Amino acid sequence: MVAEIISVGTELLLGQIVDTNAAYLGRTLAGLGVDLYYKSTVGDNEGRVLDTLSRARSRADLILTSGGLGPTEDDLTKECIAQVFGEDLVLHEPSLEELEAFFARRGVPMPPRNRKQALIYRHGRPIPNPNGTAPGALLEKDGVITISLPGPPNELIPMVENHVAPFLTERLSGTRQFLVTRVLRFIGIGESALEQEVLDLLHGTNPTLAPLAHTGEVHLRMGAKAASVEEAETLLAPLEEEIRRRAGRYLYGTNSTLLEDAVVTLLRERGLTAATAEGCTGGLLGGRLTQSDPAENVVLGGFVTPGPAALTGILGLSPELIDRHGIVSGPVAEAMADAARRRAGADIGVAITGQAGPDGGGARGLVLVGLAQSDRTTHSEHHCIGIRDTVRRRATQLALQQLREALLDV
Amino acid sequence: MVAEIISVGTELLLGQIVDTNAAYLGRTLAGLGVDLYYKSTVGDNEGRVLDTLSRARSRADLILTSGGLGPTEDDLTKECIAQVFGEDLVLHEPSLEELEAFFARRGVPMPPRNRKQALIYRHGRPIPNPNGTAPGALLEKDGVITISLPGPPNELIPMVENHVAPFLTERLSGTRQFLVTRVLRFIGIGESALEQEVLDLLHGTNPTLAPLAHTGEVHLRMGAKAASVEEAETLLAPLEEEIRRRAGRYLYGTNSTLLEDAVVTLLRERGLTAATAEGCTGGLLGGRLTQSDPAENVVLGGFVTPGPAALTGILGLSPELIDRHGIVSGPVAEAMADAARRRAGADIGVAITGQAGPDGGGARGLVLVGLAQSDRTTHSEHHCIGIRDTVRRRATQLALQQLREALLDV
Numbered sequence: 001m002v003a004e005i006i007s008v009g010t011e012l013l014l015g016q017i018v019d020t021n022a023a024y025l026g027r028t029l030a031g032l033g034v035d036l037y038y039k040s041t042v043g044d045n046e047g048r049v050l051d052t053l054s055r056a057r058s059r060a061d062l063i064l065t066s067g068g069l070g071p072t073e074d075d076l077t078k079e080c081i082a083q084v085f086g087e088d089l090v091l092h093e094p095s096l097e098e099l100e101a102f103f104a105r106r107g108v109p110m111p112p113r114n115r116k117q118a119l120i121y122r123h124g125r126p127i128p129n130p131n132g133t134a135p136g137a138l139l140e141k142d143g144v145i146t147i148s149l150p151g152p153p154n155e156l157i158p159m160v161e162n163h164v165a166p167f168l169t170e171r172l173s174g175t176r177q178f179l180v181t182r183v184l185r186f187i188g189i190g191e192s193a194l195e196q197e198v199l200d201l202l203h204g205t206n207p208t209l210a211p212l213a214h215t216g217e218v219h220l221r222m223g224a225k226a227a228s229v230e231e232a233e234t235l236l237a238p239l240e241e242e243i244r245r246r247a248g249r250y251l252y253g254t255n256s257t258l259l260e261d262a263v264v265t266l267l268r269e270r271g272l273t274a275a276t277a278e279g280c281t282g283g284l285l286g287g288r289l290t291q292s293d294p295a296e297n298v299v300l301g302g303f304v305t306p307g308p309a310a311l312t313g314i315l316g317l318s319p320e321l322i323d324r325h326g327i328v329s330g331p332v333a334e335a336m337a338d339a340a341r342r343r344a345g346a347d348i349g350v351a352i353t354g355q356a357g358p359d360g361g362g363a364r365g366l367v368l369v370g371l372a373q374s375d376r377t378t379h380s381e382h383h384c385i386g387i388r389d390t391v392r393r394r395a396t397q398l399a400l401q402q403l404r405e406a407l408l409d410v
Numbered sequence: 411m412v413a414e415i416i417s418v419g420t421e422l423l424l425g426q427i428v429d430t431n432a433a434y435l436g437r438t439l440a441g442l443g444v445d446l447y448y449k450s451t452v453g454d455n456e457g458r459v460l461d462t463l464s465r466a467r468s469r470a471d472l473i474l475t476s477g478g479l480g481p482t483e484d485d486l487t488k489e490c491i492a493q494v495f496g497e498d499l500v501l502h503e504p505s506l507e508e509l510e511a512f513f514a515r516r517g518v519p520m521p522p523r524n525r526k527q528a529l530i531y532r533h534g535r536p537i538p539n540p541n542g543t544a545p546g547a548l549l550e551k552d553g554v555i556t557i558s559l560p561g562p563p564n565e566l567i568p569m570v571e572n573h574v575a576p577f578l579t580e581r582l583s584g585t586r587q588f589l590v591t592r593v594l595r596f597i598g599i600g601e602s603a604l605e606q607e608v609l610d611l612l613h614g615t616n617p618t619l620a621p622l623a624h625t626g627e628v629h630l631r632m633g634a635k636a637a638s639v640e641e642a643e644t645l646l647a648p649l650e651e652e653i654r655r656r657a658g659r660y661l662y663g664t665n666s667t668l669l670e671d672a673v674v675t676l677l678r679e680r681g682l683t684a685a686t687a688e689g690c691t692g693g694l695l696g697g698r699l700t701q702s703d704p705a706e707n708v709v710l711g712g713f714v715t716p717g718p719a720a721l722t723g724i725l726g727l728s729p730e731l732i733d734r735h736g737i738v739s740g741p742v743a744e745a746m747a748d749a750a751r752r753r754a755g756a757d758i759g760v761a762i763t764g765q766a767g768p769d770g771g772g773a774r775g776l777v778l779v780g781l782a783q784s785d786r787t788t789h790s791e792h793h794c795i796g797i798r799d800t801v802r803r804r805a806t807q808l809a810l811q812q813l814r815e816a817l818l819d820v
Contacts, residue, residue, distance in 0.1 A: 283693025
């Protein structure tokens with residue numbers, strides 16, 4: 001099966017939105033073993049949408065579209081698909097009822113123009129969308145499957161997971177080559193150093209191994225094709241084992257595992273708790289850790305201390321210490337970590353203080369990470385390049401890396 | 411001038427990389443007044459790259475490619491362009507010298523295969539790339555300008571800023587139509603309600619007005635074309651004025667202004683300070699507010715309180731209050747806000763407590779926002795749909811919205 005992705009929306013061409021849907025759909029198709037040769041983006045223009053759809057129809061077995069299912073006149077996707085495939089759009093009563101119920105739950109009447117969203121191909125069917133007003137639409141005609149999804153990722157992703165992926169899996173079973181990929185995620189080792197470690201493994205054809213550039217960490221992607229998932233996984237296993245043997249200390253997780261997930265898991269395994277204190281990051285580290293710890297078991301609490309008033313008032317640091325060393329200093333990073341640990345009653349305190357720089361290009365940031373355990377308090381210093389946002393993100397990454405390394409040595 | 415963007419790379423089709431270059435190039439072209447009708451993504455496959463380039467050649471005046479300029483056999487972009495336009499690739503000595511110098515600076519000899527990167531069209535020219543090994547390449551032939559750039563954004567962006575944008579500006583001067591767009595950003599009003607307010611304004615052709623879907627807020631994009639930027643802005647002014655007259659209370663900013671920027675600006679204008687206390691969001695609200703307040707003037711501090719231990723231990727809430735109402739309750743939201751305000755010595759405390767739900771699809775979240783001022787403490791309750799990440803992001807949005815509304819009424 002050969003697929004093609006079409007993203008519809010002038011805002012995508014203008015660059016006002018980055019098309020994360022296309023990447024997500026690409027990963028999904030790769031996981032299903034469906035070949036994807038082309039992705040196209042086209043604006044809300046009837047002629048150009050028709051042109052793009054016609055070409056896709058001529059060279060693909062599966063067309064996935066995102067966007068253009070809204071209630072406005074600009075939303076043309078279903079109308080264009082109907083035209084290209086010679087289909088009629090007819091009112092789908094259950095979809096209309098769901099739409100009306102959607103608005104009723106919000107206590108507002110449905111605007112008349114939203115009725116358009118309940119139009120579905122006469123020989124197709126809707127795909128339920130519990131998170132928005134636009135149902136998806138599926139049409140199978142002339143040997144081509146066309147699946148249309150709405151643009152907002154929080155609507156599109158659940159629809160793919162709950163409907164599209166199961167539908168395609170069923171459709172593909174028995175005939176396909178299964179491609180299994182696994183991403184190995186490393187922290188604390190540079191891209192070149194890691195590539196040097198695995199240089200001789202980068203030339204295989206099945207399984208394959210390829211480095212993936214990623215800001216602040218390094219990823220390797222393994223891939224294997226076989227007649228079954230199990231067979232493909234059997235091809236991957238010895239490769240992964242060899243990589244773990246060579247660089248296992250830096251390997252924190254696989255696939256979609258986040259560094260914060262790995263750190264929270266390590267804390268849990270070690271039976272330890274943590275607390276945070278954040279200057280320039282203002283809570284982003286706490287935000288990442290609590291995303292991975294919804295049960296509130298290991299991240300006990302944290303402090304946002306953007307300036308000297310908070311450092312003395314909230315964390316109880318001495319004004320003399322701050323005067324003597326400055327906010328962005330090793331002693332203050334260590335004192336922050338220790339105060340966070342004590343005040344939250346946690347085993348480990350981790351602190352960030354830094355100069356994240358202005359919100360312009362090419363700036364340099366200085367980040368200090370403090371780490372306090374019951375028997376020892378340390379800090380490390382890091383120079384980061386980038387705009388304020390990048391430096392702040394990088395600072396949370398460095399703090400998680402330091403915390404991970406401390407936990408590995410516990 | 412009509413442009414087309416082609417992104418080359420199998421990793422883009424597999425979704426291992428999100429194509430931020432395409433969005434960046436789209437914004438750049440829009441700013442130059444160049445029309446962009448299509449973006450395509452194609453893998454590292456000669457036949458399909460040739461096919462995509464031939465089509466672009468037939469319908470565009472300017473083709474921008476990213477990716478496929480590396481030293482490996484997979485890197486095919488220049489070779490395919492040469493084939494489509496009937497050009498030869500010849501060794502460009504100065505580029506070879508720069509390549510050799512690039513490797514020398516890193517203290518390693520240049521691998522022989524990198525020599526390929528110094529091949530440039532006989533009738534074209536290279537575009538310098540100080541941040542990587544791949545020079546860009548420019549070809550102007552048969553009325554079509556083709557500009558090829560490397561894939562890594564930290565190489566591509568400086569090349570666009572320093573070479574491509576100035577080249578296009580010069581080329582366009584005198585002949586171009588300037589497109590000026592402005593995005594108006596609203597919060598606290600639904601998409602349908604806002605569209606209802608401006609319905610009669612949505613049908614203009616110059617200026618144009620279009621709604622943009624955006625999670626948690628609503629945006630309108632205005633656009634005008636004219637022979638100069640000033641003229642285009644003159645077309646936009648009365649439209650913006652009319653929209654402000656109708657829905658100004660909900661309009662918090664324009665273009666890239668973030669809600670947190672608007673809230674920090676309001677705090678500054680009112681001479682007020684704020685402090686945060688966060689349960690399920692774990693610091694994300696503090697992170698957003700401090701991103702917009704690098705001078706640490708108005709966001710005095712905050713508290714991360716994921717569970718009852720932190721609520722009592724760090725914020726000093728009474729265990730009885732928590733037992734009686736539960737963590738996710740109005741009284742606890744108000745007590746958190748009040749404690750944050752008092753402990754940080756701020757004028758306003760804003761608190762989030764909620765049930766963000768598990769990390770799966772289709773979940774429902776309950777979010778309470780507490781707000782404490784010197785003379786009054788209030789809370790509001792919100793139901794959110796989505797995965798944990800979405801609910802948490804939405805919770806910070808709701809907290810900023812509540813804070814903004816309180817500040818508007820000060």
